[in-house]
Amino acid sequence: MRLDKYVCECTQLTRSLATQALRSKRVNVNGRVVKSGSTKIAIATDIVMLDGQTLVLHEGFRYYMMHKPPAMVCANTDFDHPIVFDIMYDEPAINKLHTVGRLDLDTTGLLLITDDGKWSHFITSPKHHKPKTYRAWLAEPLIDTAEKQFENGITLRGEKDPTQPATLKRISDTEVLVTLNEGKYHQVKRMFAALGNHVEGLHREKIGDVALDEDLNEGEYRELSPDEVSSLAKPS
Numbered sequence: 285m286r287l288d289k290y291v292c293e294c295t296q297l298t299r300s301l302a303t304q305a306l307r308s309k310r311v312n313v314n315g316r317v318v319k320s321g322s323t324k325i326a327i328a329t330d331i332v333m334l335d336g337q338t339l340v341l342h343e344g345f346r347y348y349m350m351h352k353p354p355a356m357v358c359a360n361t362d363f364d365h366p367i368v369f370d371i372m373y374d375e376p377a378i379n380k381l382h383t384v385g386r387l388d389l390d391t392t393g394l395l396l397i398t399d400d401g402k403w404s405h406f407i408t409s410p411k412h413h414k415p416k417t418y419r420a421w422l423a424e425p426l427i428d429t430a431e432k433q434f435e436n437g438i439t440l441r442g443e444k445d446p447t448q449p450a451t452l453k454r455i456s457d458t459e460v461l462v463t464l465n466e467g468k469y470h471q472v473k474r475m476f477a478a479l480g481n482h483v484e485g486l487h488r489e490k491i492g493d494v495a496l497d498e499d500l501n502e503g504e505y506r507e508l509s510p511d512e513v514s515s516l517a518k519p520s
């Protein structure tokens with residue numbers, strides 16, 4: 285592989301920043317400074333360093349779960365708020381990662397992150413109905429008919445068709461577990477708004493059969509196990 289391409293693939297540098305790094309003698313191969321981006325390197329045997337750090341090429345896709353904290357945006361760039369990828373700052377080629385769907389700024393809990401576009405598309409596609417379970421804390425006591433309304437579908441403000449059947453489990457009058465089989469914009473908040481209530485706190489606990497790891501504190505993440513990756517890639 286060309287050296288400039290290798291530097292880009294191992295880091296977050298664009299091709300022009302990689303070229304600048306090479307010209308400024310910040311890159312060496314097997315201990316010798318190399319300035320030419322077109323130099324061919326053997327990935328398996330050559331040791332390439334940038335600013336004294338050995339570069340490692342990630343082969344294969346990467347899959348993570350994060351315990352999303354509040355006040356962080358699920359996006360690769362944002363001018364107003366910190367982004368969830370700030371937490372992963374020391375992962376290589378972080379610009380290749382994306383979140384699998386989004387959680388609102390104030391929503392916490394299970395967030396999947398990957399660089400495998402097919403895998404994330406499978407999970408978010410309405411065709412595959414991956415159930416997602418949320419714990420919600422409500423401003424007002426839940427009305428008696430809420431479970432039935434969630435089961436029958438609720439017509440959200442600005443929508444023509446009702447939501448697909450969803451499950452509502454009452455933990456207390458103001459704390460519930462909601463399982464959705466689709467992912468409309470702000471869906472949980474809008475469903476409770478349609479019942480005249482207001483969601484004060486929202487936390488995603490589960491997607492398909494994969495639950496948020498209890499050992500992860502807010503703002504921590506870990507790699508998914510191969511079993512978790514493949515269970516999410518199977519139809520529910």
Ligand code: URA
Nearest residue numbers: 388391470471472473
């Ligand atoms: N539904 C919402 O209203 N917000 C989220 O973040 C996720 C689901």
